[in-house]
Amino acid sequence: MPDTTPPKTKPILRALAGETLPTPPIWMMRQAGRYLPEYRATRAEAGDFLSLCYNSDLATEVTLQPIRRYGFDAAILFADILLVPQALGADLWFATGEGPRLSTITDRAGLDRLKPAADIHETLAPIYQTVRNLSGVLSPEVALIGFAGAPWTVATYMIAGRGTPDQGPAHALKDSDRAVFDALMERLTEATIEYLSAQIEAGAEVVKIFDSWAGSLKGADFDRYATDPARRITAALKARHPGIPVIAFPREAGEKYIGFHAKTGADCVAVDDSVSAEWVAEHVQVDGCVQGNLKSSHMVTGGEEMIRDTRRIVAALSGGPHIFNLGHGITPDADPDNVQRMIDAVRG
Ligand code: CP3
Numbered sequence: 001m002p003d004t005t006p007p008k009t010k011p012i013l014r015a016l017a018g019e020t021l022p023t024p025p026i027w028m029m030r031q032a033g034r035y036l037p038e039y040r041a042t043r044a045e046a047g048d049f050l051s052l053c054y055n056s057d058l059a060t061e062v063t064l065q066p067i068r069r070y071g072f073d074a075a076i077l078f079a080d081i082l083l084v085p086q087a088l089g090a091d092l093w094f095a096t097g098e099g100p101r102l103s104t105i106t107d108r109a110g111l112d113r114l115k116p117a118a119d120i121h122e123t124l125a126p127i128y129q130t131v132r133n134l135s136g137v138l139s140p141e142v143a144l145i146g147f148a149g150a151p152w153t154v155a156t157y158m159i160a161g162r163g164t165p166d167q168g169p170a171h172a173l174k175d176s177d178r179a180v181f182d183a184l185m186e187r188l189t190e191a192t193i194e195y196l197s198a199q200i201e202a203g204a205e206v207v208k209i210f211d212s213w214a215g216s217l218k219g220a221d222f223d224r225y226a227t228d229p230a231r232r233i234t235a236a237l238k239a240r241h242p243g244i245p246v247i248a249f250p251r252e253a254g255e256k257y258i259g260f261h262a263k264t265g266a267d268c269v270a271v272d273d274s275v276s277a278e279w280v281a282e283h284v285q286v287d288g289c290v291q292g293n294l295k296s297s298h299m300v301t302g303g304e305e306m307i308r309d310t311r312r313i314v315a316a317l318s319g320g321p322h323i324f325n326l327g328h329g330i331t332p333d334a335d336p337d338n339v340q341r342m343i344d345a346v347r348g
Contacts, residue, residue, distance in 0.1 A: 012074050012143040015289050015321045016206060016245040016267045024314060024322040025073035026346050027145070028339065029292075030329030031066040032078050035299070035336060038065045049094050053079050056129040063134055067142060069336070070343055073323075074143045074206070075134060077199065079127050081149025081210055084191050085158050087120035089113060104161035106173065108180050117190035121198060128202040135203025145247075146204030148195050150211035151188035151229045158184065167216045174221070189229045193236045200241045208247040208270070209233060212328075215252025215272075226250050230264040238265065247291060251328065261287035273327030277316035289321035296326045299334035299342070306338060310345040 008014050011025035032039055042062050046052035053059060063078040082100050086092040091103040105111055121128075134144050152170075160169040174181040196207045214226040227250075234246045249270035250260060257280070260269045268289035271280050277293050284290055293313050298306035314324065324346050330339070 010141055010143045012323060015323050018288060018321050020320055023347055024324040026324040026343060027072040027074040028330055029326050031072060032062045033330060034332035035330055035334040036065055053083060054126045056126045056133055059130040060133040070339060074145050075138055076145040077131055077147060081154055082157060083124060084148060084154060084195055087123035088191060089115045090158060099163050100157060102157055102161045105158050105184060111180055111183055114187060117187055117194050120191055120194055124195060128198050131199050131202035131204055143205050144203060145206045145208055146196060146199030147208040147210060148192045150209045151185045151192060152217060152225045153211050153213045154188050155184055156213050167213050185225060189232055192233050196237055197240055200244055206245045206247060208249060211250045214250035222256050227263050234265040258283045277313040281316050281319060285317060285320040289323060290317060291323040292325045292327050294326045296328050296330050299330050299338045302335060302338035302341060306342060307345045310342050314346055
């Protein structure tokens with residue numbers, strides 16, 4: 001059958017399709033966030049972080065703020081990876097200064113209290129509305145990215161009830177009650193497919209799967225709980241929405257970044273800052289588009305070192321498809337002027 005889809009013109013979609021562009025398109029993880037005074041003002045108007053996520057008009061506004069200020073090549077839906085556990089029935093709240101808190105799941109009874117994956121949509125309807133709002137107002141050059149947490153990363157928060165330095169409680173459940181752990185992973189895999197599919201139907205043009213804690217999975221556990229869910233989610237989304245590009249971010253995967261495109265079917269693999277751009281070019285970009293790598297601390301400290309590292313990454317990855325980004329989210333103490341200087345260094 002002849003390919004009748006129109007040619008892709010948005011730079012991010014071209015890079016995701018495997019094109020090497022003269023200047024890499026750019027966006028930033030957590031680009032809508034507390035380092036921006038306009039974000040802090042809208043968040044105050046919403047009252048708190050979760051109210052902001054579920055208020056489609058205000059969530060649309062904060063998604064657009066970094067696009068207006070910097071002209072990024074992509075907008076990323078404003079939401080959070082922990083809305084999925086909430087939609088499955090977990091309690092979720094954000095304790096000021098302490099990060100997320102959830103009711104914990106430690107046994108079969110806790111698992112049995114969760115809703116089926118197909119029942120998440122009522123809670124998440126405002127998020128889909130935000131996506132619809134955005135897809136109607138973005139300029140034709142700007143791509144709209146939807147996202148979800150990967151099952152392992154989301155499970156680490158659901159099992160511990162909070163963020164943990166080493167994901168100890170999740171590893172403990174995995175090793176002590178494999179059946180319950182696997183059932184939770186299965187529920188999250190199904191819910192993630194449901195959630196991302198609904199975002200795509202609402203207008204998301206790319207989806208990203210954040211596996212922030214993939215690095216604590218070693219050996220066969222990495223393959224089973226990071227690679228395999230990413231493969232299943234990617235395959236299901238592409239079956240339902242042919243051609244939808246997928247970005248996978250198995251953070252701190254190290255050597256396991258090698259082959260991740262091929263093993264999962266992801267169009268782009270996002271990398272953290274613990275690997276060098278030269279290594280990424282040689283071992284990861286050979287398989288497809290890559291994204292990330294700049295230390296987010298540069299957005300706090302700025303200066304010549306930031307410019308040097310920015311240029312080094314652009315040069316090292318100039319031989320293949322590349323989307324410029326940080327290696328992890330920008331932090332609240334970042335200086336908005338450093339972001340502009342970084343963008344100028346990429347585009348200049
Ligand atoms: O990138 C974007 O701009 C889109 C929005 C987005 C947020 N969280 C908004 C947010 C995205 C993509 C996320 C992903 C997310 N959320 C991840 C994966 C990426 C990563 O950073 O590793 C994780 C692990 C979470 C869970 C989460 N949400 C944590 C641990 C925290 C607290 C940490 C902190 O910075 O305070 C959040 C809160 C959160 N999510 C904020 C934002 C803007 C800050 C909330 C506030 O305004 O107080």
